[in-house]
Structure formats: structure tokens, C-alpha cells
Amino acid sequence: MEIPGPEWRADGGVGAIADAGGLHLYQLRLHEAFGPVVRFQLPGADGAVSIADPVLLEATAHLDERPERLFAFLDPLFETGNPQVMPAGEHASWRRLLLSVLAGRPSHERYLPQFTALTMALADRWAEQAGGAEGDDGRPVGLQKDLTALSLRMICAYALGGEVSEPERVVSAFEDVLTAHLHGLYRTPGAGAPGEAAGRNGEGERAEAGLLLLRRTVDRVIAAHHGGRRGRSDVVGALVEAGEEPARIRDTVMAMMLAAHHTTGVAVSWALYLLSLHPRVTERVTGELDRVLGARAAPAYEDLGRLTYLEMVLKEAMRLCPPGPYGARRTDTALVVGAYGIPAGATVFYPFWAVHMNPAYWPGPREFRPERFTPRESAARPRLAHIPFGIGPRSCEGARLAMVEAMLILAVLLKRFRFRPVPGHEVVPVERFVLWAADDIRMTVSLRNDT
């Protein structure tokens, strides 16, 4: 059976993606219009097949290579090749090494006090900006800016041997580089011609300066490492021990800084934003926090498992606003997906956001309803219905660490503060590799124990 989809255009597909406002929104349009399996023009792939049904996705879950062009916007960050598209043979040992560093519960437990101290320092700063008496809103905080910087501090403490100087500048350097190069690929609103990173308003210069800053940061992280492995979670030590060459070590440090900071930062930002729009859910979360933590300001490691409603909230937030809105694979063999055939060599597009909005598995998909994640409701859904960390052998190696970090940050902040959206401030999701809010998510905070 022929796979449905929009008509082919001479521009290779960039126009339709730009018209929709980016690939994150285009995928929703495509699946609303054409159903769960859609063939469409993706720049860099002749025709890609997008699959938004979790049962049909199973036929692709073994695929372990990504199409190169789709992730070419990341190329400038790396010297030995972009790890996103590392060939499967090389990738298996890289993944094993990363999992040994990132996924171990003992390391998560060991670093929790340090994560807590970093979160408390941010909370103290926010407390100074908090509103007080009736009518005094204080100074708004920028969730995304502060929480991505916090996540960067956490990955540096955990895996990269300590502090990174000026994390806020590193975060904006990544933003500048990704914005410029994504514009080049997809011509997202206002961008120049495809393939051109440099563009308007000094974007190209900012991207170049950003890249220099990122390279210097990576060099400093590695120079601060004085050889020897400092523990299971020390990624530089693990790479040296594995005999990796210096350029590959630099690339892995860059990849980890990138992969860990913006995803976790936006996951927590979107969760706080959605909670601020749903006071009843927030009340239930804070009730649980008060019950589990009592007068303590932060959870111990064992408490995280007891914050079951908070975990449901985080999962629902990552369903509605998946930090990574899409992924992709290349298939070297022909596949059968339901009634359709996909030829060898094709690009399989993973529309994570559209999978999460599939009404067949998520009734009322636009509603924020954490109760969807009770053990009973979760067990009734197919395995791949909720995939914020991706699928199969290229799924996120940092998933377990990210959950620990995000739960901790949310627990500390929600125990201490109430959050209210700044009136008139519009929150617009855009794609910056992650699902990013164009002009941050600005909130006023007030201390809970003030009232």
C-alpha cells in the first residue's frame, strides 16, 4: 500500500517545514492530516517515513544508525565526527562506556548532595527575587536560562570533574551555534538560504564566537583533569582508560555538555510552566512533598522513589512538551510497518511529539493530566507510547541520571516556591534541537511558607 503524505515540492521540503514554524510543529500537522504513517520530504533525505503509532514503531526499534544530513547542524561542534551519526559498529562501545558512567545508581546517590547544593544555591538566588506582600511580585526569573545553566553545572560536577566557569555563557554559546546552523538547514522563520549558517543580524559571527568559547571550555575541562579515573562517573578518566585519542575525548565532553544541559533544563522548565497553569495539580504535588519531606528542604535519595505523584507530573510534562521533539534512523534493510513497506536506505523519522499526541493512546492529548501515569494506566499502553528519551540502541544514555536530576530540582523548587506566569509574557515553543521557549519562560516566584 502506498504511504500517504503531502505532494512533493521543488524546494526539497524546506518551505513546508518553515511554513509550519519548524519540524517540531510540522510533524503534528503531518500526522493530523495523513494518519499514523506519513511519507514526506525532509531536507537531506529524499523522502522520509514518519511513524506516530507506538505499535508500528516496534518494527523500527532495532535500528541503530541515524541519517547524516538531518543532524549536520551539529557537525561544527566536533572534530572526529558528529557522535549523533557515529556508525553502529563504533557506537556500541561508546554507548557501553557512557552507560557505565551515566546510568549507575550508586553514582547518582553519591552525587545527590552535590546536586542538592547546586539547586539550593539557585533557589537562594531566586528567593532574593521573590515577591512579598500582596501586590509585590518581585523580579521575574527566567526558568529556561537558569535551569539549563543548573543542569550544565550538574553534568560538569558529575561526569566532567568539577566546575565550569560561567555556565550561562556556555548555554548561550550552544544556543547561538545551534540556532545559526539549524536555520541553515531548515530555513526556520526568517533564516537565510539552506546550507548557510551565517545569516542575519550577526548570527554567523555569534555562532563563530560561541564555537570558540565552547572549544575553550572543553579544553579547560580536560586540562583540569589530572589523569587517572576519579570514580565510576568520571567520563574523561573512563575515555583515557579506554585508550581513546584526545580529539575523541574532546568530542565526547562536548557531546555530553550539550546533551545533558538543554534537555534536562527545558524538561524542568516546561514542568514548572505546566504546573503554574494547573493549580490543583500543583496543590497535590506540594501536598506530597510536605508529606514525604516534612520540614526538610530537599529529598534524600530514598525519598525520590516516594515522590510518585511528582514523577507522574514530570512524565506528563515530557509527554506534552518533549525536550527532544524528534529523532530519526536510517534503515539498511527493507521494513514492513503495518500495511506499508519501507525500502532499504530510507530515513525513518521519529516524531516523538506526535507519538505523544496520538489520540488513540492519549485521549484528550492536549490536556495536562498526570493521572495518565498511574501504574495501571501506564501498563495498559504500548511500550513505545511515551518515548521522551527515544528508542532502542540509540536512545538516551543519560535517561536515568536525567530523571534523578529533574526530580530533585522540581522537589526543591516546588517545596520552597509558588510559581506564577508573568502576565502578558507569551511562551512560544520553538525548535532549537530541543523544544525551547523562544523568549524563555518567565515566572514570578513567592515563598510558600510566607503565606
Ligand code: HEM
Ligand atoms: C530530561 C532530560 C533528557 C531528555 C528528555 C533526553 C532525550 C534524549 C533523546 C530524545 C535522545 C535521542 C534518542 C533517540 O534518537 O532515540 C537523546 C540522546 C542522547 N542523550 Fe539525552 N536526554 C536527556 C538528558 C540527557 C543527559 C542528562 C545526558 C547525559 C550526558 C544525555 C545524553 C545523551 C546522549 C549521549 C545521547 C545520544 C545517544 C546516542 O546516539 O547513543 N541526555 N536524549
